[in-house]
Amino acid sequence: MYFIIQLPVLLFSVILHEYAHGWMAERHGDDTARIMGRLTFNPIPHIDVFGTIILPVLAVMTGAPIFGWAKPVPVNPYRLNDPHRDMIWVSLAGPGANILLALLASLAMWLLRSYPAFPPIIGISLYDLLKLILVINIILPVFNLFPVPPLDGSKVLMGILPRDLAYKYSQLEPYGFFIIIILLYMGVFWRILGPIVNYLITLLGG
Template sequence: MNDPVQIIQIISIWALPVLFAITLHEVAHGWMAWRLGDPTAMLMGRLSLNPIRHIDPIGTILLPAGLVAIGSPFVFGWAKPVPVNFDGLKNPKRDSIWVSLAGPGANLGMALFWVLVIWLGGHLPAGAAYFAEPMQLMGMAGITINLVLMVLNLIPIPPLDGGRVAAGLLPGPLSYQFSKLEPYGFIILIVLLFTGVLGTFMGPIVSSLRQLFFALGGAPML
């Protein structure tokens, strides 16, 4: 993909879904931690829905834009992690599971929101038909980015959310040993990405879920 106009059009479709998918994922972590006893994110002003408070220049802007520009089938990124003091939770081992699941849960909720956007785009009155295609394209982008983030973060590799869930479910000694992988988690993830293992694992799952969500919204293209 080397047409600058086409690249700008695609980025304009993806920008809002990517920005809010990443932002609300982090806010959900902080909100759940606050509800379960740790006010760190709330006191630092990180429960705000203002994306500027959560933007990471590389993970929120450069990486997703670059993936869109090269025509990558999967777009993902990250925001600045919301600070959570897991020791400050009412029940650290149990509550860390709920804090970790809150992020992927937010992505699932947002995917359903974009299903509604697609459906509304297909049922606009004749006078507003001009907005139908942009709404449906943005809805499809929103579903895709949120499903990718949900599935990616549920992989049981610390410090991904799935890794923290696994650590919370494992017995104490095993959980401690498993958590030692956290400093190497992103290295493992990068290796899986560049060897194609990550795509082989995630691809069928994301594609199947995307087909289902597109069908729920009545997307014009599958």
């Protein structure tokens, strides 16, 4: 039953993540996302069968933290004002949007604890919803900032590296999906990222 609440929160969070990428790209000169109809909160254009449906269901079935991804928003780096620099901002925009949402959820949780304005049943339910928003929007940016192509962390790293090294690093991208699946299956991701996620959730009052 809890899954019925988890999935819409996850769906909104991954759509916000991708929308932020497209929005930032447009601010820096590339309107590809708008042309392709991806600057929208309509979930249909953003759904990735594996990342938005299958993976969250598998996570719930196995007791793993629920997470996933939406279909990546198209970005044409050659249309950016400064491709090497601007890709850093575009890549950070998605995780940044999730972190902002987590901070807002944390603030709302603090207000709910400090100034209870709802009957207990409604208050507890709202608090649990806010905590779910907080948790998902901490997991998503931490996961996405892992430096494995095509995750956002890899693109930030490519923007920092010298251009020749960035190009060589980008050659991993065709194999990135399989690397991610293997790391997930072996539990490597959560062994590395789990302590970071737990620390941030505790820090923000979750």
